[in-house]
Amino acid sequence: RQGIMQVYNNVVKLDTAMTELKKVTDETDATYSKFLDNAAERAQKLGATMSDVVSSTADFSRIGYGLSEASELADAAIVYKNVGDGISDISEASESIISTMKAFGIEAKDAMTIVDRYNEVGNRFSISSKGVGDVLLRSASALKTAGNTLDESIALGTSANSIVQDPEKVGTALKTISMFLRSSKSDLEDAGESVEGMIDSTPKLQALLKQLAGVDILQADGNTFKSTYQILKELSQVWDHLTDVNKASILEAIGGKRNANITSALLANFSEAEKVLATSQNSAGSALTENEKYLDSINGKISQLKAQFEDISRKIL
Numbered sequence: 086r087q088g089i090m091q092v093y094n095n096v097v098k099l100d101t102a103m104t105e106l107k108k109v110t111d112e113t114d115a116t117y118s119k120f121l122d123n124a125a126e127r128a129q130k131l132g133a134t135m136s137d138v139v140s141s142t143a144d145f146s147r148i149g150y151g152l153s154e155a156s157e158l159a160d161a162a163i164v165y166k167n168v169g170d171g172i173s174d175i176s177e178a179s180e181s182i183i184s185t186m187k188a189f190g191i192e193a194k195d196a197m198t199i200v201d202r203y204n205e206v207g208n209r210f211s212i213s214s215k216g217v218g219d220v221l222l223r224s225a226s227a228l229k230t231a232g233n234t235l236d237e238s239i240a241l242g243t244s245a246n247s248i249v250q251d252p253e254k255v256g257t258a259l260k261t262i263s264m265f266l267r268s269s270k271s272d273l274e275d276a277g278e279s280v281e282g283m284i285d286s287t288p289k290l291q292a293l294l295k296q297l298a299g300v301d302i303l304q305a306d307g308n309t310f311k312s313t314y315q316i317l318k319e320l321s322q323v324w325d326h327l328t329d330v331n332k333a334s335i336l337e338a339i340g341g342k343r344n345a346n347i348t349s350a351l352l353a354n355f356s357e358a359e360k361v362l363a364t365s366q367n368s369a370g371s372a373l374t375e376n377e378k379y380l381d382s383i384n385g386k387i388s389q390l391k392a393q394f395e396d397i398s399r400k401i402l
Contacts, residue, residue, distance in 0.1 A: 098136045099399060105143045123156070128163075137166070140176065181221075190229075201369055206365055210357075212252065217239055217252070221242065232313070247354060249347055258347040262317075265340055318355060320339075
Protein backbone atom coordinates (compact mmCIF):
# COMPACT_ATOMS: atom_id res chain seq x y z
CA ARG A 86 0.00 0.00 0.00
CA GLN A 87 2.81 2.42 0.85
CA GLY A 88 4.57 1.59 -2.42
CA ILE A 89 1.44 2.30 -4.44
CA MET A 90 0.94 5.62 -2.63
CA GLN A 91 4.54 6.58 -3.40
CA VAL A 92 4.00 5.80 -7.08
CA TYR A 93 0.88 7.97 -7.00
CA ASN A 94 2.69 10.84 -5.22
CA ASN A 95 5.56 10.71 -7.72
CA VAL A 96 3.17 11.00 -10.64
CA VAL A 97 1.20 13.84 -9.05
CA LYS A 98 4.38 15.80 -8.32
CA LEU A 99 5.66 15.26 -11.85
CA ASP A 100 2.30 16.17 -13.37
CA THR A 101 2.21 19.39 -11.32
CA ALA A 102 5.66 20.34 -12.63
CA MET A 103 4.63 19.55 -16.22
CA THR A 104 1.49 21.66 -15.82
CA GLU A 105 3.65 24.66 -14.84
CA LEU A 106 5.88 24.02 -17.85
CA LYS A 107 2.90 23.88 -20.20
CA LYS A 108 1.63 27.19 -18.84
CA VAL A 109 4.77 29.00 -20.01
CA THR A 110 5.44 27.11 -23.26
CA ASP A 111 3.42 26.25 -26.34
CA GLU A 112 4.45 22.87 -27.67
CA THR A 113 2.69 19.81 -29.07
CA ASP A 114 1.80 16.75 -27.00
CA ALA A 115 4.43 14.79 -28.90
CA THR A 116 7.10 17.37 -27.99
CA TYR A 117 6.12 17.27 -24.32
CA SER A 118 6.20 13.47 -24.34
CA LYS A 119 9.67 13.47 -25.90
CA PHE A 120 10.81 16.11 -23.42
CA LEU A 121 9.62 13.99 -20.49
CA ASP A 122 11.48 10.93 -21.77
CA ASN A 123 14.60 13.04 -22.15
CA ALA A 124 14.08 14.52 -18.67
CA ALA A 125 14.20 11.02 -17.21
CA GLU A 126 17.57 10.38 -18.85
CA ARG A 127 18.96 13.78 -17.78
CA ALA A 128 17.78 13.33 -14.20
CA GLN A 129 19.53 9.97 -13.86
CA LYS A 130 22.67 11.25 -15.58
CA LEU A 131 23.00 14.39 -13.42
CA GLY A 132 21.69 13.00 -10.13
CA ALA A 133 18.37 14.82 -9.75
CA THR A 134 14.67 14.06 -9.56
CA MET A 135 12.59 14.32 -12.73
CA SER A 136 10.32 16.86 -11.05
CA ASP A 137 13.34 19.10 -10.35
CA VAL A 138 14.39 18.85 -13.99
CA VAL A 139 10.92 19.84 -15.19
CA SER A 140 10.48 22.60 -12.58
CA SER A 141 13.83 24.19 -13.43
CA THR A 142 13.06 24.02 -17.15
CA ALA A 143 9.78 25.83 -16.44
CA ASP A 144 11.65 28.54 -14.47
CA PHE A 145 13.85 29.31 -17.46
CA SER A 146 11.01 29.02 -19.98
CA ARG A 147 9.09 31.57 -17.93
CA ILE A 148 11.65 34.28 -18.73
CA GLY A 149 11.51 33.68 -22.48
CA TYR A 150 13.82 30.77 -23.31
CA GLY A 151 12.64 28.06 -25.69
CA LEU A 152 12.27 24.49 -24.48
CA SER A 153 15.68 23.42 -25.83
CA GLU A 154 17.62 26.31 -24.25
CA ALA A 155 15.61 26.09 -21.04
CA SER A 156 16.53 22.41 -20.77
CA GLU A 157 20.20 23.27 -21.15
CA LEU A 158 19.91 25.93 -18.45
CA ALA A 159 18.06 23.52 -16.18
CA ASP A 160 21.00 21.11 -16.38
CA ALA A 161 23.29 23.91 -15.14
CA ALA A 162 20.90 24.67 -12.27
CA ILE A 163 20.77 20.99 -11.29
CA VAL A 164 24.56 20.75 -11.17
CA TYR A 165 24.64 23.97 -9.13
CA LYS A 166 22.16 22.49 -6.65
CA ASN A 167 24.24 19.32 -6.36
CA VAL A 168 27.67 20.92 -5.89
CA GLY A 169 26.79 24.34 -4.46
CA ASP A 170 27.16 24.60 -0.69
CA GLY A 171 24.02 25.99 0.91
CA ILE A 172 21.65 25.57 -2.06
CA SER A 173 18.43 24.15 -0.62
CA ASP A 174 16.25 23.63 -3.70
CA ILE A 175 16.24 23.84 -7.48
CA SER A 176 14.29 27.12 -7.58
CA GLU A 177 17.00 28.84 -5.56
CA ALA A 178 19.68 27.53 -7.93
CA SER A 179 17.68 28.67 -10.97
CA GLU A 180 17.08 32.15 -9.56
CA SER A 181 20.76 32.69 -8.88
CA ILE A 182 21.77 31.67 -12.41
CA ILE A 183 18.99 33.75 -14.00
CA SER A 184 20.00 36.95 -12.20
CA THR A 185 23.66 36.57 -13.23
CA MET A 186 22.82 35.70 -16.83
CA LYS A 187 20.51 38.67 -17.25
CA ALA A 188 22.94 41.12 -15.64
CA PHE A 189 26.01 40.07 -17.62
CA GLY A 190 24.33 39.05 -20.89
CA ILE A 191 25.50 35.44 -20.70
CA GLU A 192 24.01 33.06 -23.27
CA ALA A 193 22.28 29.81 -22.38
CA LYS A 194 25.10 27.69 -23.84
CA ASP A 195 27.54 29.34 -21.41
CA ALA A 196 25.41 29.01 -18.27
CA MET A 197 27.58 26.23 -16.86
CA THR A 198 30.51 28.67 -16.72
CA ILE A 199 28.60 30.56 -14.02
CA VAL A 200 28.30 27.39 -11.95
CA ASP A 201 32.00 26.65 -12.55
CA ARG A 202 32.94 30.05 -11.13
CA TYR A 203 30.62 29.86 -8.12
CA ASN A 204 31.73 26.32 -7.31
CA GLU A 205 35.48 26.82 -7.62
CA VAL A 206 35.51 30.08 -5.67
CA GLY A 207 33.25 28.58 -3.01
CA ASN A 208 35.64 25.64 -2.65
CA ARG A 209 38.79 27.73 -2.29
CA PHE A 210 37.77 30.83 -0.32
CA SER A 211 35.82 31.70 2.81
CA ILE A 212 32.45 31.92 1.11
CA SER A 213 29.95 29.28 0.04
CA SER A 214 28.82 28.81 -3.55
CA LYS A 215 25.42 30.09 -2.45
CA GLY A 216 27.14 33.07 -0.83
CA VAL A 217 28.72 34.05 -4.15
CA GLY A 218 25.29 33.83 -5.76
CA ASP A 219 23.70 35.88 -2.98
CA VAL A 220 26.27 38.66 -3.42
CA LEU A 221 25.59 38.91 -7.15
CA LEU A 222 21.85 38.57 -6.74
CA ARG A 223 21.95 42.00 -5.09
CA SER A 224 24.78 43.66 -7.01
CA ALA A 225 25.25 42.08 -10.45
CA SER A 226 23.29 44.62 -12.46
CA ALA A 227 24.94 47.64 -10.82
CA LEU A 228 28.43 46.12 -11.09
CA LYS A 229 27.96 45.29 -14.77
CA THR A 230 26.73 48.84 -15.44
CA ALA A 231 29.85 50.11 -13.66
CA GLY A 232 32.08 48.27 -16.14
CA ASN A 233 33.00 45.18 -14.12
CA THR A 234 33.29 41.69 -15.59
CA LEU A 235 31.64 38.71 -13.89
CA ASP A 236 35.04 37.54 -12.63
CA GLU A 237 35.83 40.98 -11.18
CA SER A 238 32.41 41.13 -9.50
CA ILE A 239 32.92 37.71 -7.91
CA ALA A 240 36.38 38.79 -6.76
CA LEU A 241 35.09 41.95 -5.08
CA GLY A 242 32.26 40.12 -3.33
CA THR A 243 34.39 37.23 -2.11
CA SER A 244 37.18 39.49 -0.86
CA ALA A 245 34.77 41.67 1.13
CA ASN A 246 32.95 38.64 2.53
CA SER A 247 36.17 37.08 3.81
CA ILE A 248 36.07 39.69 6.60
CA VAL A 249 32.39 40.61 6.89
CA GLN A 250 30.93 37.08 6.48
CA ASP A 251 27.53 38.37 5.33
CA PRO A 252 26.94 37.88 1.55
CA GLU A 253 23.64 39.77 1.49
CA LYS A 254 25.17 42.80 3.20
CA VAL A 255 28.23 42.63 0.94
CA GLY A 256 26.03 42.51 -2.17
CA THR A 257 24.12 45.62 -1.11
CA ALA A 258 27.36 47.41 -0.25
CA LEU A 259 28.93 46.63 -3.64
CA LYS A 260 25.86 47.97 -5.41
CA THR A 261 26.11 51.17 -3.36
CA ILE A 262 29.88 51.57 -3.88
CA SER A 263 29.61 51.14 -7.65
CA MET A 264 26.90 53.83 -7.78
CA PHE A 265 28.76 56.19 -5.42
CA LEU A 266 31.79 55.99 -7.70
CA ARG A 267 29.61 57.08 -10.62
CA SER A 268 27.66 59.69 -8.65
CA SER A 269 24.42 57.87 -9.52
CA LYS A 270 22.33 59.54 -6.84
CA SER A 271 18.95 59.14 -8.53
CA ASP A 272 19.56 55.41 -9.16
CA LEU A 273 20.44 54.87 -5.51
CA GLU A 274 17.37 56.74 -4.33
CA ASP A 275 15.19 54.70 -6.70
CA ALA A 276 16.71 51.53 -5.21
CA GLY A 277 15.86 52.76 -1.71
CA GLU A 278 19.48 53.01 -0.62
CA SER A 279 21.01 55.76 1.53
CA VAL A 280 22.84 58.56 -0.29
CA GLU A 281 24.26 60.04 2.91
CA GLY A 282 27.80 61.27 2.30
CA MET A 283 27.53 60.90 -1.46
CA ILE A 284 29.22 63.42 -3.74
CA ASP A 285 26.65 63.96 -6.49
CA SER A 286 29.06 65.39 -9.04
CA THR A 287 31.65 63.39 -10.97
CA PRO A 288 34.15 66.31 -11.25
CA LYS A 289 33.99 66.86 -7.48
CA LEU A 290 34.55 63.18 -6.69
CA GLN A 291 37.30 62.98 -9.28
CA ALA A 292 39.07 66.00 -7.78
CA LEU A 293 38.72 64.66 -4.21
CA LEU A 294 40.23 61.24 -4.95
CA LYS A 295 43.02 62.80 -6.97
CA GLN A 296 43.82 65.15 -4.13
CA LEU A 297 43.66 62.60 -1.32
CA ALA A 298 45.03 59.48 -3.02
CA GLY A 299 46.28 60.42 -6.49
CA VAL A 300 43.71 58.11 -8.09
CA ASP A 301 41.60 59.13 -11.10
CA ILE A 302 38.15 57.55 -11.48
CA LEU A 303 38.18 58.28 -15.22
CA GLN A 304 40.26 56.70 -17.95
CA ALA A 305 42.82 58.63 -20.01
CA ASP A 306 40.15 59.93 -22.43
CA GLY A 307 38.58 61.87 -19.55
CA ASN A 308 35.07 60.69 -20.48
CA THR A 309 34.97 57.01 -19.55
CA PHE A 310 34.75 55.65 -16.01
CA LYS A 311 37.19 53.01 -14.86
CA SER A 312 35.54 49.88 -13.52
CA THR A 313 34.79 49.61 -9.81
CA TYR A 314 37.42 46.86 -9.60
CA GLN A 315 40.09 49.02 -11.22
CA ILE A 316 39.38 52.07 -9.05
CA LEU A 317 39.46 50.04 -5.84
CA LYS A 318 42.64 48.27 -6.96
CA GLU A 319 44.39 51.60 -7.53
CA LEU A 320 43.18 52.92 -4.18
CA SER A 321 44.38 49.75 -2.41
CA GLN A 322 47.89 50.28 -3.78
CA VAL A 323 48.25 53.58 -1.86
CA TRP A 324 45.90 52.82 1.03
CA ASP A 325 48.55 52.01 3.63
CA HIS A 326 50.31 55.32 2.96
CA LEU A 327 47.27 57.54 3.58
CA THR A 328 46.48 59.33 6.83
CA ASP A 329 43.51 58.21 8.91
CA VAL A 330 41.72 61.48 8.12
CA ASN A 331 42.14 60.98 4.37
CA LYS A 332 41.03 57.35 4.63
CA ALA A 333 37.86 58.38 6.45
CA SER A 334 37.07 61.00 3.79
CA ILE A 335 37.59 58.50 0.97
CA LEU A 336 35.48 55.80 2.63
CA GLU A 337 32.54 58.14 3.02
CA ALA A 338 32.91 59.50 -0.52
CA ILE A 339 32.94 56.12 -2.25
CA GLY A 340 30.61 54.08 -0.07
CA GLY A 341 28.82 56.24 2.47
CA LYS A 342 28.88 55.89 6.23
CA ARG A 343 26.86 52.67 6.26
CA ASN A 344 29.38 50.79 4.12
CA ALA A 345 32.62 52.16 5.57
CA ASN A 346 33.63 48.86 7.19
CA ILE A 347 33.04 46.81 4.01
CA THR A 348 34.80 49.37 1.81
CA SER A 349 37.72 49.46 4.21
CA ALA A 350 37.87 45.65 4.25
CA LEU A 351 38.03 45.60 0.46
CA LEU A 352 40.82 48.13 0.23
CA ALA A 353 42.90 46.57 3.00
CA ASN A 354 42.42 43.05 1.63
CA PHE A 355 42.59 43.61 -2.12
CA SER A 356 45.28 40.98 -2.63
CA GLU A 357 42.54 38.46 -1.82
CA ALA A 358 40.41 39.89 -4.62
CA GLU A 359 43.26 39.36 -7.09
CA LYS A 360 43.59 35.71 -6.02
CA VAL A 361 39.84 35.20 -6.39
CA LEU A 362 39.92 36.81 -9.83
CA ALA A 363 42.55 34.36 -11.04
CA THR A 364 40.63 31.40 -9.58
CA SER A 365 37.36 32.49 -11.18
CA GLN A 366 39.01 32.99 -14.57
CA ASN A 367 40.47 29.47 -14.46
CA SER A 368 37.46 27.56 -13.15
CA ALA A 369 36.25 25.92 -16.39
CA GLY A 370 34.95 22.38 -15.87
CA SER A 371 35.09 22.41 -12.07
CA ALA A 372 31.34 21.99 -11.54
CA LEU A 373 30.88 18.89 -13.71
CA THR A 374 34.03 17.35 -12.23
CA GLU A 375 32.64 17.82 -8.73
CA ASN A 376 29.21 16.56 -9.82
CA GLU A 377 30.85 13.28 -10.85
CA LYS A 378 32.12 12.95 -7.29
CA TYR A 379 28.59 13.67 -6.04
CA LEU A 380 27.20 10.90 -8.26
CA ASP A 381 29.66 8.45 -6.67
CA SER A 382 28.40 9.33 -3.18
CA ILE A 383 25.50 7.70 -1.35
CA ASN A 384 23.35 10.81 -1.81
CA GLY A 385 24.13 10.82 -5.52
CA LYS A 386 23.13 7.18 -5.90
CA ILE A 387 19.92 7.83 -3.96
CA SER A 388 19.08 10.76 -6.26
CA GLN A 389 19.60 8.57 -9.32
CA LEU A 390 17.43 5.86 -7.78
CA LYS A 391 14.68 8.42 -7.11
CA ALA A 392 14.81 9.51 -10.74
CA GLN A 393 14.48 5.89 -11.89
CA PHE A 394 11.57 5.31 -9.53
CA GLU A 395 9.82 8.46 -10.78
CA ASP A 396 10.19 7.26 -14.36
CA ILE A 397 8.85 3.82 -13.45
CA SER A 398 5.97 5.42 -11.54
CA ARG A 399 5.07 7.54 -14.57
CA LYS A 400 5.04 4.53 -16.88
CA ILE A 401 3.12 2.28 -14.49
CA LEU A 402 0.35 4.71 -13.58
